[in-house]
Amino acid sequence: MRGHTPSVVPTDDGDERAELRTLVRQIVAREATPERIRALDEAEDFDYDLYRALGEAGLIGLEADTEGTERADPRSQVVVLEELGAGPTSMAVCLVVQYMGVHLLASHGSEAQRKQILGPLLEGRTRVAFAMTEPDGGTDVARVMRTKAAQRDDRSWVINGVKTWISGAATADHAIVVARTAPPEPSAVDGITLFLVPLEARGVEVHELPTMAIHGLDTCEVLLQDVTVDPGSVLGEVGRGFRQVxxxxxxxxxxxxxxxxxxxxxxxxxxxxxxxxxxxxxxxxxxxxxxxxxxxxxxxxxxxxxxxxxxxxxxxxxxxxxxxxxxxxxxxxxxxxxxxxxxxxxxxxxxxxxxxxxxxxxxxxxxxxxxxxxxxxxxxxxxxxxxxxxxxxx
Ligand SMILES: Cc1cc2nc3c(=O)[nH]c(=O)nc-3n(C[C@H](O)[C@H](O)[C@H](O)COP(=O)(O)OP(=O)(O)OC[C@H]3O[C@@H](n4cnc5c(N)ncnc54)[C@H](O)[C@@H]3O)c2cc1C
The missing domain is CATH 1.20.140.10 (Butyryl-CoA Dehydrogenase, subunit A, domain 3)
Structure with a gap:
């Protein structure tokens, strides 16, 4: 990435996006020098400083707001992600997940969830992981999903299962866990619910998986054993989580x-x-x-x-x-x-x-x-x- 050789054809994002592109480039040049990217890749460490800088510059939330009325503009997101992908690639991977979290929370989050999680997320003060893939397969995950959540008499939910290849679970605060809560009827995508699970909750175990790539962001297995969450942890509608995804x-x-x-x-x-x-x-x-x-x-x-x-x-x-x-x-x-x-x-x-x-x-x-x-x-x-x-x- 030395010297940022200009792209072959000048990018034509309009003035607003050109400014955004310049801003991301400035932050990357300041926070994520090639030497630092290399050192973090070798040490397999997350760049907390860069994440904080991106958050402070408003690049996690972009145009989204805590009320969930304004969503982030995809035209802005792709500019930020291209610039990060070209340098501190693992941070681009992290932001792909955060942008998905922002979207799900803004579209389906309750007032409390938006206040407690979306607000800090938009400002880069917290991170979420998205836990969908399971050991039996990621491609057709709805059909093979074994992670289950059952509701008890006191309305709390108990989640059991294993998620694998989850980006950032060791460094995030919450995981959006995709779990089956009812039989797959009328189709495999029905009967699935999203839960916002604090990664420090009792019964959650996170193990980092050794991987060949994306060393600046942990990739993890997440074990959920009798993890109990309150009814307010459901993100969106019970049984319609996969459709929300x-x-x-x-x-x-x-x-x-x-x-x-x-x-x-x-x-x-x-x-x-x-x-x-x-x-x-x-x-x-x-x-x-x-x-x-x-x-x-x-x-x-x-x-x-x-x-x-x-x-x-x-x-x-x-x-x-x-x-x-x-x-x-x-x-x-x-x-x-x-x-x-x-x-x-x-x-x-x-x-x-x-x-x-x-x-x-x-x-x-x-x-x-x-x-x-x-x-x-x-x-x-x-x-x-x-x-x-x-x-x-x-
Ligand atoms: C570094 C890393 C980060 C990740 N981050 C996350 C994350 O944050 N959250 C998360 O939930 N998941 C994450 N994943 C998982 C990722 O989304 C899955 O690896 C992906 O969905 C593919 O699933 P799989 O690896 O189980 O492959 P499989 O489903 O086992 O597929 C294996 C092969 O079979 C082929 N195949 C399967 N079914 C068909 C079919 N019907 N037709 C044609 N070909 C088929 C596939 O194309 C593939 O070539 C991550 C993975 C990695 C390695």
Missing amino acids: LATLNGERLNAAAAALGIARGAYEAGLDYARERQAFGRPVGAFQTLQHRMVDDAVQIEAARELVRKAARADALGERADLLSAMAKLAASEAATRAVDNGMRVMAGAGLSREYAMQRYFRDARLYTFAPLTDDMIRNYLGERLLGLPRSY
């Missing part, structure tokens, strides 16, 4: 696309800087045609992915249909990232494996958005049905 999926896919786009751009820029500087046989390696072709292809894919991200964000912001565009944006951005990190490694050859350069981190981190929040194959399944209008293949 489904309504946020466009936003989550779009935000994942923006973070992946940032990774693609970060790797592309780092590769380009290296290609200009590294001398081999008396000239920069960037003079070699094969490398130029690869980087040109990256530039084209990145700009194409950004246009899809922007188009989807605009449609979403204007209340137009955004599901197909968000899914296409996620696919385009995850492919752009996978390709840019691969090409970046080729440009850098031996140096690509050096931990002194960011390329190996981009190479590792890019994997996340090939399968999260939904695998690219499942996105293709979805588009096959909804975009092509062909019979459902899954």
Whole structure:
């Protein structure tokens, strides 16, 4: 990310977003230097200072308010996430989760939940984790969900189950836990409820999982054993939790696309800087045609992915249909990232494996958005049905 090589084509976000982009870049330049990003990646530590700075600058809440009347503008969210993805990538992953939390709390939170959790969340004074995936599978989680919550006579709920691959559960204050509260009728997505569970509650155990990537944010297994919460912990409507989550999926896919786009751009820029500087046989390696072709292809894919991200964000912001565009944006951005990190490694050859350069981190981190929040194959399944209008293949 050295020097922020400008993107191939100037970004056209309008004045307001250009200011926002500049603000994020300034915060990243001040708080998350390449040396610090590398040190935190090596130490596998969360950047509390950067999170606090983002919160103080209003970048967690953006346009959202505590009353739940104003939602954050997706056009702003994607700008913040692209900029973070290009540098302190793990923070982009963290914000994808926080933005989802903001959306769920603003749309479905009770007055008390909005006051107690949404308010501090908007200001970056607290964090939430989103606990949906289970050991039996993340792709079709509603069908295989084993985490259950039962209501007792005193109306409190008792939750039991295991959640896995949960981002930030070791460092967050609350988890939004997705649990089955009634049989899957009339369909698998029915009978599921969301609970706001304090991660310090009795019966909650959080274990960090050793992972290859996203080292600046913990990835955890969350065990819930007879965890008792009061009725006020239900987020939204009992039995309709999965439908509430489904309504946020466009936003989550779009935000994942923006973070992946940032990774693609970060790797592309780092590769380009290296290609200009590294001398081999008396000239920069960037003079070699094969490398130029690869980087040109990256530039084209990145700009194409950004246009899809922007188009989807605009449609979403204007209340137009955004599901197909968000899914296409996620696919385009995850492919752009996978390709840019691969090409970046080729440009850098031996140096690509050096931990002194960011390329190996981009190479590792890019994997996340090939399968999260939904695998690219499942996105293709979805588009096959909804975009092509062909019979459902899954
Ligand atoms: C670092 C990290 C952070 C994460 N953060 C969170 C988080 O904060 N919260 C959370 O809830 N989850 C989180 N996840 C989980 C993530 O969302 C899941 O990994 C993802 O949904 C895929 O689920 P799975 O890994 O269980 O894959 P599986 O469901 O086991 O799928 C395995 C393979 O089978 C394919 N497949 C499955 N069904 C079909 C089908 N019908 N048609 C075609 N192909 C199919 C998939 O495409 C995939 O290739 C995280 C994961 C990681 C690694």
